Amino acid sequence: MASSRISVLALSGGVGGAKLALGLRNVLPAGELAIVANTGDDFDHLGLFVSPDIDTLLYTLGGLSDTSKGWGRADETWSFMEAVRQAGGEDWFLLGDRDLATHVLRTQMLAGGRTLSETTAHFADRFGAGATILPMTDDRVATRVLTPVGWLAFQHYFVRERCVPAVSRIEFDGAERASLNPDVSKLLATRLDAIVICPSNPFLSVDPILAVPGMREAIRSNGAPVIAVSPIIAGQAVKGPTAKLFAELGLTASAANVARHYAGLIDGFVLDEQDAGTELPHAMAGRTAQTLMQSLEDRENLARVVLDFAGSIGRRR
Amino acid sequence: MASSRISVLALSGGVGGAKLALGLRNVLPAGELAIVANTGDDFDHLGLFVSPDIDTLLYTLGGLSDTSKGWGRADETWSFMEAVRQAGGEDWFLLGDRDLATHVLRTQMLAGGRTLSETTAHFADRFGAGATILPMTDDRVATRVLTPVGWLAFQHYFVRERCVPAVSRIEFDGAERASLNPDVSKLLATRLDAIVICPSNPFLSVDPILAVPGMREAIRSNGAPVIAVSPIIAGQAVKGPTAKLFAELGLTASAANVARHYAGLIDGFVLDEQDAGTELPHAMAGRTAQTLMQSLEDRENLARVVLDFAGSIGRRR
Numbered sequence: 231m232a233s234s235r236i237s238v239l240a241l242s243g244g245v246g247g248a249k250l251a252l253g254l255r256n257v258l259p260a261g262e263l264a265i266v267a268n269t270g271d272d273f274d275h276l277g278l279f280v281s282p283d284i285d286t287l288l289y290t291l292g293g294l295s296d297t298s299k300g301w302g303r304a305d306e307t308w309s310f311m312e313a314v315r316q317a318g319g320e321d322w323f324l325l326g327d328r329d330l331a332t333h334v335l336r337t338q339m340l341a342g343g344r345t346l347s348e349t350t351a352h353f354a355d356r357f358g359a360g361a362t363i364l365p366m367t368d369d370r371v372a373t374r375v376l377t378p379v380g381w382l383a384f385q386h387y388f389v390r391e392r393c394v395p396a397v398s399r400i401e402f403d404g405a406e407r408a409s410l411n412p413d414v415s416k417l418l419a420t421r422l423d424a425i426v427i428c429p430s431n432p433f434l435s436v437d438p439i440l441a442v443p444g445m446r447e448a449i450r451s452n453g454a455p456v457i458a459v460s461p462i463i464a465g466q467a468v469k470g471p472t473a474k475l476f477a478e479l480g481l482t483a484s485a486a487n488v489a490r491h492y493a494g495l496i497d498g499f500v501l502d503e504q505d506a507g508t509e510l511p512h513a514m515a516g517r518t519a520q521t522l523m524q525s526l527e528d529r530e531n532l533a534r535v536v537l538d539f540a541g542s543i544g545r546r547r
Numbered sequence: 548m549a550s551s552r553i554s555v556l557a558l559s560g561g562v563g564g565a566k567l568a569l570g571l572r573n574v575l576p577a578g579e580l581a582i583v584a585n586t587g588d589d590f591d592h593l594g595l596f597v598s599p600d601i602d603t604l605l606y607t608l609g610g611l612s613d614t615s616k617g618w619g620r621a622d623e624t625w626s627f628m629e630a631v632r633q634a635g636g637e638d639w640f641l642l643g644d645r646d647l648a649t650h651v652l653r654t655q656m657l658a659g660g661r662t663l664s665e666t667t668a669h670f671a672d673r674f675g676a677g678a679t680i681l682p683m684t685d686d687r688v689a690t691r692v693l694t695p696v697g698w699l700a701f702q703h704y705f706v707r708e709r710c711v712p713a714v715s716r717i718e719f720d721g722a723e724r725a726s727l728n729p730d731v732s733k734l735l736a737t738r739l740d741a742i743v744i745c746p747s748n749p750f751l752s753v754d755p756i757l758a759v760p761g762m763r764e765a766i767r768s769n770g771a772p773v774i775a776v777s778p779i780i781a782g783q784a785v786k787g788p789t790a791k792l793f794a795e796l797g798l799t800a801s802a803a804n805v806a807r808h809y810a811g812l813i814d815g816f817v818l819d820e821q822d823a824g825t826e827l828p829h830a831m832a833g834r835t836a837q838t839l840m841q842s843l844e845d846r847e848n849l850a851r852v853v854l855d856f857a858g859s860i861g862r863r864r
Contacts, residue, residue, distance in 0.1 A: 276651050276652065276655050277651065277654050277655035277658055278651065303630075305626075306626070307624050307626040307644060309622075309623070309624040309626070309643075309644035309645045310627065310644045310645065310647050310648050310651075312645065313620075313644070313645040313646075313647070313648030313649070314648045314651075314652065316648070316673065316674075317648050317649060317652050317669075317670060317673050317674075318652075318669070318673050319648065319651075319652045319655075326626075327624060327626035327627045327630070327644040327647075328626045328627065328629065328630040329630075330627050330630070330644075330647065331627050331628075331630030331631045331633070331634050331636065332630070332634060334593050334594065334595065334627075334631070334636075334651075335593065335631065335634050335635075335636045337594050338593050338594035338636075341594055352634075352635070353634060356633065356634050356635050357633075357634075
């Protein structure tokens with residue numbers, strides 16, 4: 231992996247981030263995109279290791295995702311879940327029959343001593359992802375949130391509790407002990423044209439990546455322009471608990487606050503046309519674009535804007 | 548389990564044995580049947596613990612089996628296997644999407660410290676098996692066969708190699724160190740009306756049960772009449788490699804040789820009407836019946852014959 235051909239590195243969480251990653255892959259020359267994936271959502275369920283953001287990236291880039299449902303695999307069937315319910319197993323987290331193959335095979339490979347990076351490369355190859363997908367670390371990091379009912383593991387909060395409990399604090403358990411994926415280190419030591427923070431939840435999807443020791447420094451020291459795309463459009467999140475979470479953390483949900491969150495890390499910020507005129511932190515360039523990605527064309531257009539913006543900023547050195 | 552109400556204990560392998568077990572359950576008063584299941588076929592596959600004979604019993608007694616296909620679950624779907632193939636996983640052993648729930652949940656329960664007996668009781672309850680299903684042991688016993696290509700694990704021989712290699716020797720790896728399931732011991736210390744060896748493969752399905760230290764002695768010392776039903780009809784096996792195996796082991800495939808195999812253990816032998824006149828070992832009573840079980844009525848009729856035969860022999864003490 232991490233061939234010297236890679237020119238752009240994207241940081242991504244799940245669905246929203248994967249949309250831009252797909253756009254970037256399509257508009258870049260073949261093999262030039264690498265993606266660092268959040269693994270803070272990873273968890274063990276029914277004895278299987280589940281890595282939701284990596285899977286979303288694999289399925290989205292491999293053309294296997296269910297674009298109407300917005301998550302999971304296309305042509306999915308649900309016999310396994312029916313039988314789990316019948317047999318009295320936990321059924322709050324939906325595992326489709328096709329999706330299950332990824333979890334079973336990955337769990338088997340991990341048990342056999344392979345790393346999460348190796349299993350991810352295996353699936354990316356089999357599914358024809360056409361991009362290098364790199365877990366932020368091969369160590370276990372578990373995002374958890376403090377709520378009125380106590381600390382909740384991320385998937386318990388996100389899926390089982392449907393993001394209802396108010397979040398007062400977020401932690402990335404294990405992050406301080408985690409080793410930065412060596413392939414990410416190597417790649418960040420090469421000359422890149424752009425580093426892109428995809429429009430994922432800053433607190434739940436991007437911060438875990440940035441919490442891995444050495445990640446921030448490696449990103450900054452690469453010298454490539456770092457561009458973030460706002461996941462907030464006119465005070466609203468396209469999907470998920472992002473806007474609600476801003477409020478619970480005492481912040482207005484706004485593109486301006488996303489930009490402020492990334493101050494010191496990014497050089498350029500892409501915000502929606504509806505947020506034109508937003509004041510950005512000192513020394514941060516801005517570019518407005520249509521950031522809502524409904525069609526494949528939307529994804530590719532936004533990717534072109536991001537790359538053009540990065541080109542206009544240029545490498546710092 | 549092992550309530551004092553149990554009056555009949557059956558020893559069973561997979562499909563053929565489960566048919567008679569179903570008949571016995573239906574004709575006995577509720578709760579009076581217990582079945583000792585062969586676990587020599589159990590194996591780890593794709594990181595999951597699979598117990599084929601227990602599953603066949605669970606599905607057959609729970610009314611969940613695919614009666615047209617003869618194995619697996621009814622209304623089964625195969626999305627998981629398709630996805631396993633796509634992802635480059637091993638695909639020689641077919642795991643249906645519904646069936647998979649049993650393996651995943653059992654593997655999870657075993658990893659959490661529950662015994663195979665406990666997991667089996669859980670599924671029997673959830674599936675409404677209406678009988679007590681007892682693994683012969685909670686320890687690992689692995690049937691393996693010596694062939695011209697070397698020793699093969701049972702499922703590799705049976706499924707992957709479709710029973711093609713000639714078998715010269717059969718071993719039950721781990722049997723000598725296995726502890727007889729304590730629930731089986733307890734049950735065999737109670738006064739039973741009959742012990743029934745179902746028409747399963749004597750070498751591959753019943754011998755592993757009998758190889759568990761103490762099993763033979765406990766069966767004999769119970770005092771209940773021990774009745775075996777021939778899996779060979781007019782020199783042919785209803786299903787599977789039984790007849791071929793007889794030949795490879797240097798024996799004629801015949802009801803007489805099945806009876807000889809069980810000499811010293813059984814008191815009565817049920818053989819097919821087509822085999823009337825077969826000479827049985829000394830001190831072994833014989834009863835002919837229609838042993839081919841095609842309909843549910845066939846299963847129940849054969850069960851009635853077996854129980855009537857046991858009653859006519861009576862307890863030894």
